[in-house]
Amino acid sequence: MAKLNIVLLEPEIPANTGNIGRTCVATDTKLHLIEPLGFSLSEKALKRAGMDYWKDLDVTTYLDYEDFLEKNPNAKIYYATTKALKTYTDVQYEEDCYIMFGKESAGIPEEILMEHKENCVRIPMINEIRSLNLSNSVAIVLYEALRQNHFDHMQLQGQLHNHTWE
Template sequence: MLNIVLLEPEIPANTGNIGRTCVASGTRLHLIEPLGFSLSEKALKRAGMDYWKDLDVTTYIDYQDFLDRNPGAKIYMATTKARKIYTEVSYEDDCYIMFGKESAGIPEEILVQNQENCIRIPMMEKIRSLNLGNSAAIVLYEALRQNGFAGLEREGKLHRLSWQ
């Protein structure tokens, strides 16, 4: 099972949308405090819709608590400062993909210690960053693709319509 990690997320709608994506993809969500909102906020639940109750979510008091409770975890860190593109790594089926807060990303002191595992989404030079929810979905679905979309429904079904 893949893991999405949000380090100090600030916007409840982004976290709600990412939570919904996690439920749809069978992915765990990890939230590292401080959060810029309460987990009971209406905006968060509205963005996650009725899926929030089905979400496998764990919260941590800080980054060190996250590391302590997930020893040996393989963590990829999404940042605009990375040299590697997100498609240039091989995602293990139990890896963690971390995203920083909307206003500042992952702190540079953390990135410097993890340079080999930093990844980026290519974009135009003058754009600061993509929306957090979009970024999480882009990278997560690449990791899912690399792992054969294990456990996910791969085929939809059309219902025949009668025009008579």
């Protein structure tokens, strides 16, 4: 069964993290938060964005990037960045991989990117745009990874309330 992982390196905006948390709950994806965080995990904005789903979230926090690496020594990590040479559709996401996103104001530090340049991916955009919203970026890349893993264990068909599909 595919069990993907989203990693947020020093996220700053609680609403983004709340939205990402809700997406993780909806996809049975684990969320990893690397400190320092730009907010408290008890903030109302975070819980409002995650709605009542936050209590169902599988989330782990880490003191820093090194702590994350030490506690996940075998992690296959993809680094989502606007600076990558490859697009997010150019790689094959393993069913238990980690997809890391940097903080809203600066992204992932270039030193980390250079150490892992073969695993850096980007979402194509026109030149005039600096970046997409973090929660939108997570959803785009996560759903591509889920698609590549055939949406394993996910509900593929919806249901109408007052009618039936025929």
